Amino acid sequence: MPYDIENHPAAPSPDELGDFVVEPVPPAEIRDRRDRGQFLVETNLMEHDEVDAYVELGDPERGVQENIGTVLYRLVQLFGTPQLPEFHAGTDISDRTDTTFKYLLKVREDAHDGGTDREWLITVHDWHVRLGVSLATWSEDPEDAPTVDPGEAIPLLALVSNAVTEPVECEFEGKYF
16 A cells, blocks of 8 residues: 555655755756757656555645645746746647646755765656656657666655645745745
């Protein structure tokens, strides 16, 4: 049975999430890689059989009713508009299925023990009107999806969940939303 990521036994504590740095991939880097014939390939963690977790946006017991629109608002406040060109406002949307926004993010976990920092590419997107998180990589083969290590996927899901479920300060009147 899958766990809400906040209740998953292998999920890191909120303090441990402070070891991660999340940055949007610059649009120029995306264009450069695509110009070189590379494809962004993804494996959706929400659909992966070995990842026994999901992200719940609301908490009915606490009276918290969040939705994917709130997630998008928070992502825009944190990272600006989605940087993948096919998700810019005003672009042709006829080929979209169930994804209307997607962020490409670089995640780095700082190694405090003198070891090597670990890095991942992830996409954060809407998926069936819920939150989707995918492990991503650049490849010259559009069918070459990245392999998923559930031990790495759980902390990444916890990190994204924490980022999109915590209210952010709005520019207007300093309110949190």
